[in-house]
Amino acid sequence: MSATNGHTSEGSRLKDPSLFNTKIVVGSRRLDSHSNKTFDVVYPGDGKTVIATIPECNAQDVNDAVASCRETFATFSQTTARQRSDMLRKLNDLTLANIDDLATLIVRENGKTRAEAVAEVKYASSFLAWFANMAEIGAQGETIAAANPNMRIHTMRQPIGVVACLLPWNLPLAMATRKIGPALAAGCTCIVKPAGETPLSTLAFAELVKRAGYPDGCVNVVTTLDNVAEVGKAICEHKHVRKVSLTGSTRVGKLIASQSAGTLKKLSMELGGNSPVIVMNDANLDKAIEGVLMAKLRTSGQTCVAANRILVQNGIHDKFLAALKEKIATYKQGDGEDDSVKLGPLITARAVEKCRAHVEDALSHGATLAYGPSPPPTPSSGGFFYPPTILTNLTSSMLISSEETFGPVVAIRRFETEEEALEIANDSDVGLGAYLFTTDLRIAARMTAKIETGMVGVNTGMLSACESPFGGVKESGFGREGSKWGMEEYQIIKAVTTDIS
Numbered sequence: 001m002s003a004t005n006g007h008t009s010e011g012s013r014l015k016d017p018s019l020f021n022t023k024i025v026v027g028s029r030r031l032d033s034h035s036n037k038t039f040d041v042v043y044p045g046d047g048k049t050v051i052a053t054i055p056e057c058n059a060q061d062v063n064d065a066v067a068s069c070r071e072t073f074a075t076f077s078q079t080t081a082r083q084r085s086d087m088l089r090k091l092n093d094l095t096l097a098n099i100d101d102l103a104t105l106i107v108r109e110n111g112k113t114r115a116e117a118v119a120e121v122k123y124a125s126s127f128l129a130w131f132a133n134m135a136e137i138g139a140q141g142e143t144i145a146a147a148n149p150n151m152r153i154h155t156m157r158q159p160i161g162v163v164a165c166l167l168p169w170n171l172p173l174a175m176a177t178r179k180i181g182p183a184l185a186a187g188c189t190c191i192v193k194p195a196g197e198t199p200l201s202t203l204a205f206a207e208l209v210k211r212a213g214y215p216d217g218c219v220n221v222v223t224t225l226d227n228v229a230e231v232g233k234a235i236c237e238h239k240h241v242r243k244v245s246l247t248g249s250t251r252v253g254k255l256i257a258s259q260s261a262g263t264l265k266k267l268s269m270e271l272g273g274n275s276p277v278i279v280m281n282d283a284n285l286d287k288a289i290e291g292v293l294m295a296k297l298r299t300s301g302q303t304c305v306a307a308n309r310i311l312v313q314n315g316i317h318d319k320f321l322a323a324l325k326e327k328i329a330t331y332k333q334g335d336g337e338d339d340s341v342k343l344g345p346l347i348t349a350r351a352v353e354k355c356r357a358h359v360e361d362a363l364s365h366g367a368t369l370a371y372g373p374s375p376p377p378t379p380s381s382g383g384f385f386y387p388p389t390i391l392t393n394l395t396s397s398m399l400i401s402s403e404e405t406f407g408p409v410v411a412i413r414r415f416e417t418e419e420e421a422l423e424i425a426n427d428s429d430v431g432l433g434a435y436l437f438t439t440d441l442r443i444a445a446r447m448t449a450k451i452e453t454g455m456v457g458v459n460t461g462m463l464s465a466c467e468s469p470f471g472g473v474k475e476s477g478f479g480r481e482g483s484k485w486g487m488e489e490y491q492i493i494k495a496v497t498t499d500i501s
């Protein structure tokens with residue numbers, strides 16, 4: 001890649017330049033990799049500026065990080081739930097105190113707009129606050145009524161051990177705290193692997209963990225871009241890693257499940273989706289448009305719950321399309337630091353190419369281009385941008401119907417009846433999010449029960465909240481993050497039976 005090396009000045013964008021960290025974290029040490037190799041982090045907004053050069057880790061780095069996690073687990077697991085709750089509160093205070101710098105790092109590594117990055121830091125913070133509260137509640141055991149009168153049985157909830165947090169690039173900080181927050185609340189220690197595209201916010205967060213007073217080794221960070229296969233395998237096959245939590249693709253989820261099988265790790269898998277949006281004839285048009293744009297364009301269409309198939313009932317289809325075209329035209333695309341911009345770039349040139357391929361495939365199978373450039377643009381040298389696009393006449397034979405586009409392409413399909421909408425919506429191997437727009441409570445009750453996903457938004461395009469269980473069904477994975485169930489993923493239940501005769 002031809003790159004402009006701008007990272008010497010990158011840290012000076014921060015109010016606190018000491019949050020600009022480019023070394024991996026192993027215990028008290030900030031290190032280069034044993035491989036002596038590095039990789040570049042590139043600003044997606046221009047596709048060429050190198051904003052940081054980061055260690056390319058290998059299996060030896062993983063072993064060191066796990067050893068450090070394991071050593072610290074021996075003492076950290078013995079802290080009280082109250083102590084862990086207090087520490088998480090402090091970590092949350094520090095996160096919010098550094099919101100501007102964390103947001104700057106997210107804008108630079110991911111490309112999203114500053115408003116979205118600030119919203120992400122707040123979302124990330126909400127998991128720390130939530131699990132600070134859950135630390136004590138979620139640590140409670142139970143007394144079991146034993147069948148044998150001479151026995152007393154009670155349960156304890158204990159931390160599972162060293163956990164691996166494998167992060168995506170689309171919400172790099174929020175997905176970090178959604179995993180690290182409950183792990184620390186439960187008394188686990190973590191080896192964290194951010195996505196190669198977006199390591200900077202995680203490395204800054206690790207510094208805040210230190211400042212919050214956590215013992216060294218509670219949160220270790222290894223980084224990789226090109227060597228992800230070796231690093232991932234080393235983590236999954238390591239016998240001292242007891243749990244892996246992944247947010248990523250279904251393909252990677254299956255690989256991790258198979259690599260973790262030899263040591264029978266507990267797994268949480270938050271994988272890909274192909275979210276349907278169903279807009280019924282009686283929907284409130286303004287709410288439907290607002291919801292579809294939120295579900296489709298958040299992080300430029302790059303969330304696992306992004307609306308992918310927009311199913312619109314015949315009676316409202318034309319009005320919906322006209323209103324959507326008018327509204328989408330107001331979405332200015334550009335540099336995330338420009339306040340007038342509402343849509344940032346995609347993460348890589350490959351992501352742009354995927355959008356182009358999906359649009360071209362749809363057009364070749366009979367879709368109509370209702371909004372957007374023709375012909376579909378290829379990746380250009382000026383940043384990883386794909387312009388907002390609307391397609392109509394989507395059918396099952398098109399790639400968009402079966403694969404996440406992960407970009408600002410709105411693909412609309414007509415339907416006539418409720419049954420038909422459900423059949424199309426459920427015609428997918430994955431089931432993470434779904435959205436329904438209707439003003440009829442009976443329709444909402446019937447359809448939400450029949451939609452095959454882990455989450456459904458009714459008259460809203462936003463499913464995400466720290467208090468709500470986030471996760472999927474089918475090949476979208478298993479386990480729930482956030483909510484009162486999120487901490488259980490990092491615990492074991494131990495039953496203690498005592499003979500009192």
Ligand SMILES: O=CCCC(=O)O
Nearest residue numbers: 170171303304305464
């Ligand atoms: O992309 C995955 C997570 C999205 C969210 O938490 O809203």
